[in-house]
């Protein structure tokens with residue numbers, strides 16, 4: 364199965380790993396130990412010792428397009444992150460797009476059932492709107508498969524937690540694939556903070 368969602372890094376703390384080191388070294392007043400590569404050793408040490416609060420000084424924001432409401436419903440359970448999500452109250456969902464799971468896409472009979480159900484939802488939504496039913500009520504016929512745009516901000520400690528939970532084998536395929544894309548992006552910008560997860 365593969366998600367067609369796109370993950371875009373909107374913003375990240377500049378010089379994040381140096382900042383984490385500088386903040387963390389305040390605990391020991393050991394700024395004299397700072398050098399070209401000292402942040403790598405320092406970050407590995409705080410992660411190994413479980414001093415994860417120091418990672419909270421850096422954060423990153425992602426825009427995710429093309430994920431389903433099933434995906435967004437799961438990701439918004441992470442209370443230490445901040446979210447802005449496309450509203451089904453304010454955005455007209457006429458002709459909404461859907462995510463089709465691979466298991467359905469690969470099974471012609473299942474795909475027919477799925478496509479018919481989606482077409483029925485689209486038609487019902489349009490009919491309700493034509494009856495002057497407000498978007499906030501017409502949306503009750505929208506399926507979990509409908510796509511929904513979302514922006515997520517979290518500090519590095521929370522991203523590590525989200526990635527840890529959502530890339531494990533037991534996680535649902537769509538959130539797992541999106542989390543893997545997020546990890547890839549984070550590992551480019553803060554390689555030491557995410558290296559143990561990127562290699563796993």
Ligand SMILES: Cc1cc2nc3c(=O)[nH]c(=O)nc-3n(C[C@H](O)[C@H](O)[C@H](O)COP(=O)(O)OP(=O)(O)OC[C@H]3O[C@@H](n4cnc5c(N)ncnc54)[C@H](O)[C@@H]3O)c2cc1C
Pocket residue numbers: 440441442443444521524528529533534535
């Ligand atoms: C494979 C999988 C299956 C799941 N299945 C279900 C399901 O069937 N039903 C369901 O309802 N949910 C399900 N979930 C969601 C899960 O229960 C959590 O709600 C979600 O993963 C958020 O995790 P969290 O609370 O650890 O993290 P966050 O909310 O991101 O919080 C991060 C950490 O901060 C701390 N924290 C946050 N808030 C508090 C608080 N109020 N008090 C104390 N400490 C706090 C905790 O240490 C927490 O781990 C599933 C998750 C996974 C990964």
